[in-house]
Structure formats: structure tokens, C-alpha cells
Amino acid sequence: MAQIRNIREMSREGHSVAEISRNIEVDEKTVRKYLKQDDFSPRPPAKSRRESRLDPHKQLIDQWLKEDQTRWRKQRHTAKRIHDRLTRESPGYDCSYNIVQRYVKETRGMLRVQRASQELVWHAGEAQADFGEADFFEQGVLVRKKYLTLSFPQSNNSFTQVFGGETAECVCQGLQDICTYIGGVPWVIVFDNATGVGRRIGEVIHESKLFQRMRAHYRFSVRFCNPYSGHEKGNVENKIGYTRRNLFVPEPAFDDVETYNRELLERHAQKAEERHYKKLLPIKKLYHADEQALLPLPVKPFNVCRYEYLKTDGYGKIHLGGRHHYSTRPEYAGQEVLVAIRAHTIEILDENKQFVVQHPRQYGTKRSDTVDYRTSLAMLMKNAGAWQNSGIRELVSAELKEAMDNQPRDELKATLATMQQLATTYSFETALQALDAGIRVNRTRFCDTAVLAARIREYGLDTAAEQGPDLKIYDALLDDVAAGL
Numbered sequence: 130m131a132q133i134r135n136i137r138e139m140s141r142e143g144h145s146v147a148e149i150s151r152n153i154e155v156d157e158k159t160v161r162k163y164l165k166q167d168d169f170s171p172r173p174p175a176k177s178r179r180e181s182r183l184d185p186h187k188q189l190i191d192q193w194l195k196e197d198q199t200r201w202r203k204q205r206h207t208a209k210r211i212h213d214r215l216t217r218e219s220p221g222y223d224c225s226y227n228i229v230q231r232y233v234k235e236t237r238g239m240l241r242v243q244r245a246s247q248e249l250v251w252h253a254g255e256a257q258a259d260f261g262e263a264d265f266f267e268q269g270v271l272v273r274k275k276y277l278t279l280s281f282p283q284s285n286n287s288f289t290q291v292f293g294g295e296t297a298e299c300v301c302q303g304l305q306d307i308c309t310y311i312g313g314v315p316w317v318i319v320f321d322n323a324t325g326v327g328r329r330i331g332e333v334i335h336e337s338k339l340f341q342r343m344r345a346h347y348r349f350s351v352r353f354c355n356p357y358s359g360h361e362k363g364n365v366e367n368k369i370g371y372t373r374r375n376l377f378v379p380e381p382a383f384d385d386v387e388t389y390n391r392e393l394l395e396r397h398a399q400k401a402e403e404r405h406y407k408k409l410l411p412i413k414k415l416y417h418a419d420e421q422a423l424l425p426l427p428v429k430p431f432n433v434c435r436y437e438y439l440k441t442d443g444y445g446k447i448h449l450g451g452r453h454h455y456s457t458r459p460e461y462a463g464q465e466v467l468v469a470i471r472a473h474t475i476e477i478l479d480e481n482k483q484f485v486v487q488h489p490r491q492y493g494t495k496r497s498d499t500v501d502y503r504t505s506l507a508m509l510m511k512n513a514g515a516w517q518n519s520g521i522r523e524l525v526s527a528e529l530k531e532a533m534d535n536q537p538r539d540e541l542k543a544t545l546a547t548m549q550q551l552a553t554t555y556s557f558e559t560a561l562q563a564l565d566a567g568i569r570v571n572r573t574r575f576c577d578t579a580v581l582a583a584r585i586r587e588y589g590l591d592t593a594a595e596q597g598p599d600l601k602i603y604d605a606l607l608d609d610v611a612a613g614l
Contacts, residue, residue: 132153132155133163133169135153136149136153136155136160136163136164137163137164139152139153140164146160146161146164181228181232182223182224182228183224183228183229183232185221186215186219186222186224187232189215189219190211190215190229190232190233190236191236193206193211193214194206194233194236194237206233208226208229208230208233208234209226211229211233212224212226212229212230215229251281251282251283251364252283252422253283253284253418253419253421253422254281254283254315254316254317254419254421254422254423254424255281255282255283255315255316255317255319256279256280256281256282256315256317256318256319257279257280257282257318257319257320257364257365258277258278258279258280258300258304258318258319258320258321258365259277259278259320259321259365259366259369260275260276260277260278260295260321260325260369261275261276261278261369261370261372261373262274262275262276263276263373263377263380264377264380265291265377265380265381265382265383266380266381266382266383267382267383267384267386268384269382271380274291274292274293274386275291275292275293275294275295275299276289276290276291276292276369276372276377277289277290277292277299277300277303277304278365278368278369278372279303279304279307279315279318279365280364280365280368281315281416281419282364282365283415283418283419284405284412284415284416284418284419285364285368285405285406285412285415286397286401286412286413286415286416286419287365287368287371287372287397288307288310288311288394288397289372289376289393289397290302290303290306290307290390290393290394291386291389291390291393292386292472292473293386293472293473293490293491293492293493294492294493295325296325296472297325297326297327297337297339297340297435298339298433298434298435298470298471298472299325299472300325300326300340301339301340301343301431301433301472302433302471302472302473303472304318304343304347305343305347305430305431305433306390306394307394308347308426309426309430310394311420311423312420312423312426313420313423313424313425313426314347314348314349314423314424314425314426315349315419315423315424316349316350316422316423316424317349317350317351317352318349318350318351318352319351319352319353319354319365320351320352320353320354321353321354326340326351327340334353336351338435339433339435342431343431343433346427346431347424347426347427347431348424348427349424375400376393376396376397376400386473387473400412401413401416433471433472434469434470434471435469435470435471436467436468436469436470437467437468437470438465438466438467438468439465439466439468440463440464440465440466441457441461441462441463441464441465441466442462442463443462443463444456444459444462445457445458445459445460445461445462446498446500447466447468447477449468449470449475452494452495452496452497453490453491453492453496453497453499454496454497454498454499455468455475455477455488455499456486456488456499456500456501456502456504456505457477457485457486457504458485458486458504458505458508459504459505459508460508466478466479466485467479467482470490471490472490473489473490474487474488474489474490475487475488475489475490475499476488485504486501486503486504487501488501500520502519502520502521502523502524503521503524503552503557505519505520505521506521506545506548506549506552506557509521509545510542510545510546510549513538513541513542513545514538516533516534516541516545517534524561525561525564525565526561526565528565528568528569529561529564529565529568532568544564547560547564547578548560548561548564550579551563551564551578551579551582554579554582555582555583555585555586559582559585559586560578560582562581562582562585563578563579563581563582563585564578566578566581566585567581
């Protein structure tokens with residue numbers, strides 16, 4: 130450029146082409162070229178490209194990598210796999226693994242650029258929902274559970290509830306609990322590819338009946354992401370990781386998941402004190418706009434429950450999902466019972482749709498067997514000889530167990546009848562407490578234990594007697610009357 134500048138300056142000063150050529154020692158054609166040039170703007174450089182022994186095979190590699198975009202991310206080609214396939218399937222291939230590795234890395238980078246996401250604008254009251262998973266200590270046992278997160282991209286606020294699975298009951302219960310807590314309903318919720326709320330067949334989403342009913346009840350709209358397009362709801366994806374790192378490390382411990390879920394909502398309220406990563410305002414302040422845009426809660430709460438008639442086996446147990454077994458009553462063996470399936474519990478109802486027993490709902494792929502032996506008390510009364518091997522025997526105290534083990538058959542049947550009557554009138558736990566107290570004073574007749582059971586329920590056995598009114602005034606009155614006589 131310095132030489133070109135000298136040529137043009139000497140020409141402007143009146144020197145001829147020949148003089149400029151001799152002075153600068155360049156060819157006259159070069160002088161004329163730069164004197165005629167009228168545009169010296171910079172131009173993009175042309176990238177030099179060298180031929181590669183891989184060139185004949187690049188088209189096939191590109192085809193494999195593009196096909197991988199529609200496959201599960203854990204089952205795609207690696208550079209090593211591509212190298213092995215070319216060695217076996219492509220005639221004339223004689224390249225090293227390093228050449229293939231560099232080309233695959235470069236091509237995947239270009240594909241990621243092509244697939245880059247457009248930054249979306251989210252409005253107040255719009256929400257995204259998805260499940261994550263984390264480990265928890267439930268009743269002292271380490272278990273892996275799912276958690277539903279509902280996030281509001283406009284403010285970056287979110288709320289989470291923990292469940293055993295990703296069923297429609299879990300989605301509906303989680304949304305209901307969150308909406309009740311925040312006092313309103315998002316007017317639209319973006320879900321993953323129908324996870325937990327329905328099934329995609331081709332391009333059509335078939336929502337579960339329970340979820341359809343809940344949508345009608347709460348009046349919100351839904352949108353579903355395209356397959357393999359989690360970036361369409363990136364806010365909740367990020368919130369799932371944020372929640373795991375900030376609220377679930379170390380592993381939380383709880384005995385009752387529903388109680389823990391209520392505490393978890395309050396912890397999210399504390400996190401809303403933080404600032405928005407981009408808008409640099411407190412999340413709590415931005416969330417006010419979301420609150421204003423929420424739909425009102427319905428007048429009546431939604432009953433998050435799926436009802437099914439299921440046939441029991443020979444032990445009076447129903448099977449749910451093919452692997453989870455729940456007891457009803459032994460006398461229901463081989464009959465159909467009505468089952469109320471909820472997110473956290475399984476309820477058994479009798480022929481009059483009255484409550485029989487409730488079990489905690491089990492999830493996972495392993496077989497489970499949940500039994501409430503209290504429901505077998507009526508059957509045990511008819512067959513007192515089975516006492517020694519009954520499940521109820523395992524529920525009573527050591528003292529009561531020893532006493533009942535030593536009772537003659539008639540007395541044992543009478544004690545079981547007392548237990549049944551008290552359990553029906555009060556509760557099974559109250560019945561055991563009353564019988565325990567009666568054993569200590571050698572009183573197990575129904576009339577004696579019924580008094581104890583009533584006292585346990587109303588006051589407790591260890592509650593001190595009430596003071597009552599002061600009767601001294603009556604004593605003085607009686608003394609006066611006696612003196613007058």
C-alpha cells in the first residue's frame with residue numbers, strides 16, 4: 130500500500146508514467162494499473178483449501194451425520210464408528226482416524242450453527258413445564274424421584290413439586306398444587322413431547338382423559354414441543370438443572386413427600402429474591418406481571434383422580450401396571466373393586482363407593498407388594514387359628530402379642546372381636562392402644578376397653594383430670610345446716 134500511495138502522489142504532482150516507473154523501480158504497466166484503480170476497499174479473504182484423501186468419502190460422512198440429527202443422541206455415530214464403517218464399507222478408503230476425527234468435529238460444529246435457536250419473546254402469564262429427576266432420602270431410604278417444574282420465562286420464576294413418576298396424575302396434581310399456591314392459572318403452558326399428559330402418534334397429540342378434564346376445569350391452553358426440540362422450552366430446561374443444583378444438594382430427606390412439597394414451594398419464593406440474569410431486576414418484581422396475567426382459580430377444586438375397576442387375585446390384591454400389588458380385603462378375592470388412582474396414593478372403594486383402605490402409590494420397574502393387614506381383621510375373626518401367622522400379629526405390641534398367644538381359642542376370638550369393634554368405631558391404632566392398656570390390668574372385655582378407647586380419643590390416657598369447680602362453699606353450707614339442726 131505504501132508503494133501504491135507513492136505512485137498516486139507522484140502522478141498528482143505531475144510526474145509522467147515513465148518517471149514514476151524509473152523512480153520507484155516498477156514496471157510501467159503496474160504504474161498504469163494503480164493509477165486506473167478507483168476502489169481500494171478491503172475484500173473478504175478467500176480461504177485456501179487443500180485437497181484431502183478424505184474428499185471422496187466426505188459426501189457419505191455428511192449423509193450419516195445428517196441422519197443422526199433424527200436419532201436419539203445416545204445412539205449416534207462417533208468419529209471412531211465412522212472410521213470403522215468407512216474401512217469396512219467404502220472401497221479405496223485409506224485415511225487415518227485423526228483425519229476423520231477433525232472432519233467430523235468441523236462438520237458437527239456447522240450443523241449446530243444451522244440448528245441454532247431463535248431467541249423467543251415470552252409474555253406475562255405464559256409458562257413451561259417439564260420433569261427432572263433427583264435422589265432423595267424418603268423415610269431413610271435413598272430413592273430416585275421425578276420432579277415437575279413449572280417456569281415463567283418472562284420473569285424467570287419457577288415452582289417445583291416432587292413425585293414418584295411422570296404420569297398424568299402427577300402432572301395434574303403438580304399443576305393444581307402450584308396454581309393453588311400462586312393463586313392463579315397460566316393461560317398457556319408449553320409441554321415437552323406430550324410426556325405424562327398424552328401420547329404422540331405421528332403429528333397428532335392424543336391427550337389423556339384426566340388431563341383433558343383438568344384443562345377444561347382450569348381453562349388453560351397447551352402447546353407441545355416438536356420431537357427432539359427441547360430448546361423450544363429452554364427456560365424450564367435450565368430451571369430443572371438450577372433446581373437440582375440449588376435445592377436438592379445435598380439429597381433432601383423427608384418422611385412424607387406431600388409435606389415436603391408444601392415446604393418446597395416456600396423455598397422457591399426465597400429464590401425469587403435473586404436478580405434476573407439478563408434484565409438485572411429482582412425476579413420477584415418481574416413476576417408481578419405474570420401474576421397479573423394469570424387466569425383466576427376455578428370455584429371448585431379439581432379431583433385429581435383416575436377411577437378403574439380392577440379384579441383382585443386369590444389374596445384379594447389388585448395389580449396396577451402389571452408389577453405393583455395392593456391389598457383390598459381377603460373377602461374380596463376374585464372380585465372387581467373400584468380403585469381411585471392418585472399421584473401419591475391408591476384408594477380401594479367398596480361396592481357402595483365407600484372408602485376401604487388407602488396405600489402409598491408405588492412407582493418404578495421393580496415389583497412391589499403393599500399390604501394393609503388391618504383390612505384382614507374380619508377374616509381373621511372367622512379363622513382365629515391363623516393368628517400365629519397373621520400379619521396383624523406383627524402389628525401389635527410384644528406385651529399384647531404374648532397375651533393373645535396364650536389365650537384359649539374362645540378368648541382369642543373375643544379379643545379379636547373387641548379389636549374389630551373398636552377399630553370400626555374409632556381407629557385400628559386406638560383399638561390397639563386400648564387393648565394394650567387393658568392387658569396391663571387384666572381387662573380385655575369390650576365394655577372395659579371401649580371406655581379406654583373413648584378416653585384415648587378424647588383426652589389421652591396420661592391426661593390429668595380437670596380441676597373442676599370448688600365445692601368448699603357447699604361443705605360450709607352443710608356445716609351450717611347441721612349446726613342449725
